[in-house]
Amino acid sequence: MNPTYEPKEVEAHWYEYWEKAGIFRPEYRPDGQPFCVVIPPPNVTGSLHMGHALNLTIHDVIVRRKRMQGYAALWVPGSDHAGIATQNVVERELAAEGLTRHDVGREAFIEQVWMWQRRHGGRITEQIRRMGNSCDWTRERFTLDEGLSVAVREVFVRLYEEGLLYRGDRIINWCPRCATALAEIEVEYRDEMGALTYISYPFTEGEGGITVATTRPETMLGDTAVAVHPDDERYAHMVGKTLRLPLVGRIIPIVADEAVDPEFGTGAVKVTPAHDPNDFDIAQRHGLEAIKILDEDAVVTAEGGRFAGLDRFAARTAVSEALHAEGVVVKVEEHPHSVGHCYRCDTIVEPFLSLQWFVSVLELARPAINAVKNGDNSFVPSRWEKNYFHWMENLRDWCVSRQIWWGHRIPAWYCPDGHITVAKVDPDSCATCGSEEISQEEDVLDTWFSSALWPFSTLGWPDETPDLAKFYPNDILITGFDIIFFWVARMMKMGLHFMDAVPFRETIIHGLVRDAAGSKMSKSSGNTIDPVDVADEYGADPLRLALIQAANPGQDVPLDLEWVAGTRRFGNKLWNAVRFVLMQIEPRSVPPSGGYPANPGPADAWILSRLGEVAARFDELADQYRFSDAYGTLYNFAWSEVFDWYLEIAKVSLADPDLAATTRKTLGVVTRDLLKLFHPAIPYLTEELWAEVVGQDLLAGADWPDIPSFVGPAGMGELQELISGIRRFRADQGLSPRQEMPLRVLDPDSLLVGWAHEVLSNLARVDVEPVDAEPAHGHTRVVAGTLQGFIPLEGVIDLDAEVARLEKAIGEAEADLRRVEAKLNNPQFLEKAPGAVVTKERAKQAEIGDLLDTLRNQRGAL
RNA sequence: GGGCGUUUAGCUCAGUUGGGAGAGCGCUUCCCUUACAAGGAAGAGGUCGGGGGAUCGAAACCCUCAACGCCCACCA
Numbered sequence: 018m019n020p021t022y023e024p025k026e027v028e029a030h031w032y033e034y035w036e037k038a039g040i041f042r043p044e045y046r047p048d049g050q051p052f053c054v055v056i057p058p059p060n061v062t063g064s065l066h067m068g069h070a071l072n073l074t075i076h077d078v079i080v081r082r083k084r085m086q087g088y089a090a091l092w093v094p095g096s097d098h099a100g101i102a103t104q105n106v107v108e109r110e111l112a113a114e115g116l117t118r119h120d121v122g123r124e125a126f127i128e129q130v131w132m133w134q135r136r137h138g139g140r141i142t143e144q145i146r147r148m149g150n151s152c153d154w155t156r157e158r159f160t161l162d163e164g165l166s167v168a169v170r171e172v173f174v175r176l177y178e179e180g181l182l183y184r185g186d187r188i189i190n191w192c193p194r195c196a197t198a199l200a201e202i203e204v205e206y207r208d209e210m211g212a213l214t215y216i217s218y219p220f221t222e223g224e225g226g227i228t229v230a231t232t233r234p235e236t237m238l239g240d241t242a243v244a245v246h247p248d249d250e251r252y253a254h255m256v257g258k259t260l261r262l263p264l265v266g267r268i269i270p271i272v273a274d275e276a277v278d279p280e281f282g283t284g285a286v287k288v289t290p291a292h293d294p295n296d297f298d299i300a301q302r303h304g305l306e307a308i309k310i311l312d313e314d315a316v317v318t319a320e321g322g323r324f325a326g327l328d329r330f331a332a333r334t335a336v337s338e339a340l341h342a343e344g345v346v347v348k349v350e351e352h353p354h355s356v357g358h359c360y361r362c363d364t365i366v367e368p369f370l371s372l373q374w375f376v377s378v379l380e381l382a383r384p385a386i387n388a389v390k391n392g393d394n395s396f397v398p399s400r401w402e403k404n405y406f407h408w409m410e411n412l413r414d415w416c417v418s419r420q421i422w423w424g425h426r427i428p429a430w431y432c433p434d435g436h437i438t439v440a441k442v443d444p445d446s447c448a449t450c451g452s453e454e455i456s457q458e459e460d461v462l463d464t465w466f467s468s469a470l471w472p473f474s475t476l477g478w479p480d481e482t483p484d485l486a487k488f489y490p491n492d493i494l495i496t497g498f499d500i501i502f503f504w505v506a507r508m509m510k511m512g513l514h515f516m517d518a519v520p521f522r523e524t525i526i527h528g529l530v531r532d533a534a535g536s537k538m539s540k541s542s543g544n545t546i547d548p549v550d551v552a553d554e555y556g557a558d559p560l561r562l563a564l565i566q567a568a569n570p571g572q573d574v575p576l577d578l579e580w581v582a583g584t585r586r587f588g589n590k591l592w593n594a595v596r597f598v599l600m601q602i603e604p605r606s607v608p609p610s611g612g613y614p615a616n617p618g619p620a621d622a623w624i625l626s627r628l629g630e631v632a633a634r635f636d637e638l639a640d641q642y643r644f645s646d647a648y649g650t651l652y653n654f655a656w657s658e659v660f661d662w663y664l665e666i667a668k669v670s671l672a673d674p675d676l677a678a679t680t681r682k683t684l685g686v687v688t689r690d691l692l693k694l695f696h697p698a699i700p701y702l703t704e705e706l707w708a709e710v711v712g713q714d715l716l717a718g719a720d721w722p723d724i725p726s727f728v729g730p731a732g733m734g735e736l737q738e739l740i741s742g743i744r745r746f747r748a749d750q751g752l753s754p755r756q757e758m759p760l761r762v763l764d765p766d767s768l769l770v771g772w773a774h775e776v777l778s779n780l781a782r783v784d785v786e787p788v789d790a791e792p793a794h795g796h797t798r799v800v801a802g803t804l805q806g807f808i809p810l811e812g813v814i815d816l817d818a819e820v821a822r823l824e825k826a827i828g829e830a831e832a833d834l835r836r837v838e839a840k841l842n843n844p845q846f847l848e849k850a851p852g853a854v855v856t857k858e859r860a861k862q863a864e865i866g867d868l869l870d871t872l873r874n875q876r877g878a879l
Numbered sequence: 880g881g882g883c884g885u886u887u888a889g890c891u892c893a894g895u896u897g898g899g900a901g902a903g904c905g906c907u908u909c910c911c912u913u914a915c916a917a918g919g920a921a922g923a924g925g926u927c928g929g930g931g932g933a934u935c936g937a938a939a940c941c942c943u944c945a946a947c948g949c950c951c952a953c954c955a
Contacts, residue, residue, distance in 0.1 A: 021917075206952095213955085231955060244955095276953075286955045295953045354954055400883065404950065407882075411951085498950085533891080535948095566903085567892080571884090573948095575891055583904065586917040597914030646893070649902070664914080741921085747909095748921040754910055782912095836899075845935040854898055854936095861899075 018599070018709065022592035024556020024585065028701040031717075032146055035704075040084070040718040041092070041151045043488075049089035053488035054080060054521075055472050056152065057496050057504070058097035058160060062106055062137045065144040067530040067538055068497060070548035071574055074561045074698075075495050075527055077150045078644055081697035084151070085721040091488055093475045094152035096141065098134075098161040100424040100464040101195055101361045107133050107423075123422050130423050144549055148557045149700045151717070156484075158475045160467040161425070168474035169425045169467050170441055172515060177429075177439045181377045182417075184429070184437065188294040189416045191369035192359035193315035193329075197420040198373050200463060201413055202502055204357040204366050213352035214337060215283065217345045218243060218260040221268055227255060228347050230282030232354055234340060235332040238265060238321045239310035242288040244299050247273035249284050263345045264336065265322060272303045291370040307370050313420075315367050329367070374418035374427060374460070378510065382409045385509035394509065394519045397642055398571040401498060401526050408502050415507075417463045424461030431456055469507035472520035491521040498526050498571070525642050528573035530564070535575055551581060558699035559585035562648065565698050569645040587652065588702050591695070594660050595706045598684045601671060605712025607685035610720050614683055617727065618676040619772065621683035624663040625727040627654065628687055632724050635694060644698075651694055659687060662737065669776045676772060685710070690722040732768030736777065738801035743781040746799060746808065749822045750815055754782065761788045761796070761807040768804055783808075794878050797823075800868055816879065823876045830869045837862045 019026075039045050043053075054076060059069060076092060084090040107130045108118055118126045145152065158165060176182035189198040211232040219226035227243055240262055245252035256273045269288075276299055277286050290300030290307035300307055310321045315329040324332050340346050357366040386409045388394050389402055396402045418427060430438040432447035432455045446453045467474070472494070476485040490512070496505060505524055512520030531537055532544040539545065551560045555578070562584040567574040617625055631654040638647035667684055670676040688710055696703040696716050707716035739762075747754060760783035762769065769777070774785045788807070796807040797819060810819065840846050840858055847855060 020915075022915095208954095229955075233955085236955095278953095278955085282955060288955090293953085293955075295955075298953080352954080355952090403883075407951070502950095535891085569893090572892090577891080577904085579904070580891080582917080586915095589917050590915065593915035593918085595914080600914070649893075653902070660915090661919080665919095744920055745922085751909085754920065755912075833899075840898090840936080843935060847935080849935045850898075857898080 018592075018596050020593070020596070022585070022589040022702065024558060024588065024702070025553070027705045028147075028149070028552075028557055031701050031704045032149065034715060035151065035717050036154065038715055038718060040715060041153045042155060043089035043091040043153065045718060046084065046087060046089045049087050051091070051487045051492075052080075052083045052088035053091045053093070053491045054493050054495065055093040055475055055491055056095060057494075057500070058095045058158075058468065058471065059141050059145075060099035060102055061096040061134055061141070061159065062099070062103050063141055065141055065148070065548055067546055067548050067576065069141075069145075070148060070560065071527060071530050071564050071568060072495060072497065073145060073148060073150050074564045075525070075568055075642075075644065077148075077561075077700075078565055078639075078697040079493070079495070079642075081151055081700060081717065082639060082721065084717075085693065085696070085719060087720065089487075091156070091484075092150075092152045093156050093158065094142065094145065094150075094154060095158035095471075095475060096138065096160070097464060097468060098159065098424060100419060100421055100461060101197065103130060103134070104421050104423040105195065105361060118422065126422055147549060147552060149561065151700070156475070160464070160471075164477065165467060165470070165474045166425055168470050168478055169462065170428050171479045172466075172470060172511065173428055173462070174439055174441050175515070176376060181380060182374065183377070184372065184374050186370060186372050187375065187414070187416070188292075188297045188368050189371050189373055190357060190366040191313065191315075191371065192362065192364055192366050193313065194362050194364040195359060195421070196313060198369075198371060198416050198418060199359060199366060200416050200465075203360045205360050205363075206355040206357050208353055209356045211352050211354050211356075212349050213282065214340070214349050215347040216263065216287075216340055217347055218262060218269075218287075219345075221259045221261050227252070227260060227271065227285050228283045229285050229287040231287055232352060233333065235317070235324070235329060235336045236289040236292050236310065237262065237287060237336065237340075238317070238324060238332075239289045239291050239308040240265075240269060240287045241267070241290055241300065241305045241308060242269050242303065243271050243285055244274045244277050244288050244303075245271065245285050246277040246279045247275065249277075249279045251279075252285060263343055264339055270303075270305075272299070272305075274299045274302060292368055294368055297370065309370060311367060311369070373416050374429075374458075374462075375414040376417055378412045378415050381510040381514055382412055382506075384513040385409060385506065388509060388513060388519045394522060394524060396524045396526060398526065401501065401524070401571070404498075405501060405506065409506060415463075417466050418458075418460040419463055420460055422461065424464060425467060427458040427460050427462055429458040431458070465503055465507060468504055469511040470515075472508055472512055473516050478515070489516060489520070490518050493523045493525055494521040495525045495527065497529065499529075501526070526571050527568060528571060531573050531575045533575060533577035533579070535573075546576065546578070551578070555581045555585050556588065556701075558702045559588055562587065562698050565644045566648050566652065567645055570642050572645070587656070588699065590656060590660060591691075591702065592706065594664060595688055595692075595710060597664060598688045599709055601667070602681045602685050604709055607689045607711050609689075609711055609714055610723070612682065612686050612689075613725055613727075614679045614686075616679060617683055618670055618679050619730040619733070619770070620663065620666045620670055620776070621676075621679050622727045623729040623733045624659065624687055625683060625724070626729040627658055628690060629724040629726055632690065632694060632722050648698055651691075655691055655695075659691065663687070665780055666776050669779045670772060673772055673775065690724060692716060693719060693722050732766075732773065732804070735768050735801040735804040736773055739799060739804055739806050740777060740781045742799035742801060743783060743806060743808070746797065746822070750818050757782055757784060758812075759784045759786065759809055761786050761792050761809075763788055763791060763805045763807065764803075766803045768802075798871060798875055800871060805871075810879075820876070820879060823872055823879070827869065827872045827876060830865055830872060834862070834865045834869060837865060 080090050080092045190204045192199055213230050213232055214234045215228050215230045217226045217228045255271050258271050259268050262269055288296045288299050290297045290305055291309045308320050310318055311329055312318050317324045317327045317332045319325050324335055359366055430444055432452040434450055436447050436449035438444050438448040447455050472491050473489050476488055478485055508520045559581050563581045635647050635651050667680050670680040692703040692707050704716045762785055778785045792807050795810050797810055799806040837858055
């Protein structure tokens with residue numbers, strides 16, 4: 018073995034062994050209970066970022082542990098066609114050649130996207146493998162593959178037949194750059210400073226008018242009314258009157274509507290039904306006309322009269338200037354307001370009246386809300402359930418049609434008479450009138466429509482496959498809080514509707530990966546760290562361990578390369594600990610499981626008992642998905658107990674003929690079980706070491722540790738405390754750690770037996786002489802419970818240092834005593850505190866009192 | 880405007896039935912002891928955001944204030 022841990026070498030080969038051995042397939046454990054999770058499908062043309070790395074590491078830690086625990090564990094991998102995002106990429110390529118997708122034509126364009134996908138699509142899955150993730154690649158799926166397309170079509174048709182999916186004119190959010198409709202959730206709102214323009218609309222009859230306020234003066238071209246609140250006394254007498262729309266000349270009514278907030282602006286609002294959702298609603302209630310004054314490129318239409326042809330922003334300026342010229346602008350004031358941007362390209366979206374396909378989500382949402390309320394699904398951490406409820410209870414219908422080409426084409430056909438035929442199989446004629454002149458809907462479905470089916474479509478639905486029967490519902494779903502609404506909520510709705518069961522039992526929410534300063538990682542701020550680069554430089558295992566050690570449910574994960582360097586140092590420590598063990602035992606001799614010593618020596622029993630406790634605690638924490646705590650516990654145990662103490666003690670035990678055999682056995686099983694416990698987090702390194710220690714089978718397919726209970730011997734803690742105390746004395750005295758010293762040991766409770774004296778003399782570098790009584794003057798004392806060590810002061814040069822050492826100890830003991838006595842002198846405490854607490858305080862008082870006497874005597878003797 | 884979260888050592892964070900403040904990194908000192916200097920040993924460092932309250936006892940429970948962060952909302 019190399020003297021140092023080289024992640025790159027270690028990580029070069031194991032993945033293919035695991036895959037070839039079929040360990041990542043649930044069939045590996047034919048009799049195991051099923052356990053299933055589906056990957057949040059990444060964009061097929063994307064590349065791995067740190068958020069993926071965190072999400073995947075959590076997945077893998079869970080799945081690998083479940084597999085080792087004997088479950089038939091299945092992690093379904095796959096990717097998403099990411100309609101708008103992918104289409105944008107290919108369109109940019111075309112644009113470089115001066116072409117648009119319309120120049121190329123639909124079929125050729127789609128073929129070009131497929132080509133792009135075949136060229137780049139393998140990249141992210143390659144990166145997922147590189148990070149060691151144990152997905153079952155034989156079950157890999159793609160949202161646009163044949164099976165999933167069948168599922169999408171089935172769902173579309175059934176929802177349509179059930180009346181839960183319809184085509185209609187609604188205000189949708191339109192991205193003029195992507196040239197498609199968006200769902201509400203696909204719009205990102207940001208506060209921006211705008212101008213609130215107050216415009217006076219004159220009455221058609223008589224003097225005066227009514228003043229309205231708007232941040233978008235250009236939309237006045239499409240106004241068809243002004244609305245006031247019905248209870249607003251200022252305007253009560255005006256309701257029913259008419260106004261002449263400036264610049265346009267259209268006669269528009271004043272209507273009364275509850276939706277108007279009398280407090281805002283002037284309390285009178287201009288109504289532009291075709292370009293504002295509220296206005297659209299008002300118009301519906303009052304039978305107002307909706308006039309589209311912007312087209313799909315956000316350019317003013319012919320309805321805009323002399324402003325026709327102007328871009329929406331140019332139109333804003335032009336209309337504003339014209340209004341000023343006409344003298345109808347009362348005032349303009351600065352006004353912060355929130356502006357919607359396209360989540361794919363950041364262009365300002367345009368609310369737009371448009372004929373689109375919608376899913377009626379409220380009916381689907383009800384069971385999805387109930388499922389969480391009654392515990393069929395729970396969120397971890399549970400506080401996210403509140404957000405989920407609030408979201409689900411306030412849904413607007415989901416616009417699912419997109420005016421792009423890359424995606425599932427909507428299975429609806431129109432005949433010249435306007436009949437709609439929706440069918441699972443492409444029809445030859447109109448289902449209503451039989452006309453053969455039918456044409457298919459041009460639009461495709463929202464990418465999230467297919468993602469919503471992922472937990473069952475990937476398992477073969479609508480066919481009743483064995484996988485579907487075995488692995489639906491999935492057990493868990495792991496994702497960031499940022500896509501709860503995009504994805505989790507929709508999977509819940511679709512899963513319950515079509516499978517009549519929740520798609521997964523638990524929804525595990527993790528945080529965002531942030532940089533070392535706690536800032537969000539983003540391309541624009543240039544603080545992103547590429548996980549593949551990190552894996553190349555530090556290793557995938559160290560990165561995984563660094564991520565998982567910070568990943569408690571719902572918590573953001575700050576990442577500093579310095580911490581990855583730290584986990585790599587841990588890897589090196591583990592590597593060398595194993596190297597040491599292999600110098601003591603026969604390589605490849607430890608059994609894959611069992612093999613615990615029947616009669617362990619005292620130190621063996623101690624470390625085995627601790628191993629059992631730590632493994633139990635680890636399991637408890639891991640079952641709650643508290644991986645930061647779980648691996649923190651394990652990490653500290655491995656380093657500070659096994660490596661720093663047990664291995665050092667073992668060096669002594671190995672020299673003892675009575676203890677050597679059991680020590681070797683213990684070294685072997687403790688090492689092996691540590692490898693098992695660490696394996697889900699650092700699979701490559703542990704597998705490599707397993708090959709040296711166990712040498713048969715693969716760790717990835719091994720059983721989870723089942724550690725029998727051991728009882729640690731009395732005196733272990735005192736022994737360690739005594740050793741530390743002697744080391745502290747030496748450091749305080751400025752003595753060399755190498756300098757041998759005599760040590761008289763008083764051990765009235767016989768805590769230390771022969772082996773322990775050897776340990777003491779080796780680890781503390783002292784010549785041990787057991788004594789039956791406290792030696793005469795001229796010693797300093799190190800106390801560890803009832804165990805006392807006496808170091809002759811002869812030869813200790815620095816008397817002042819020893820005085821200082823003692824006085825510090827006396828000071829600390831006095832402070833402790835004061836605190837304890839303050840409690841015990843409080844009658845209220847004695848009366849009201851539980852008996853056990855009082856007893857504990859009394860014992861403490863006695864113990865500190867003894868210590869203090871000892872220290873004071875010693876101080877006096879100097 | 881609503882809702883949620885955070886505030887503990889220089890940094891990042893634990894502290895889950897209220898009973899002697901912890902870890903990792905960083906820092907200081909000593910040590911290249913044949914597994915490991917990517918190491919070992921020892922140590923310094925905190926009025927647990929402020930204020931108030933119930934309690935014998937609060938980092939933890941209640942109230943309040945403050946700062947920071949996130950989500951939602953039809954801010955014309």
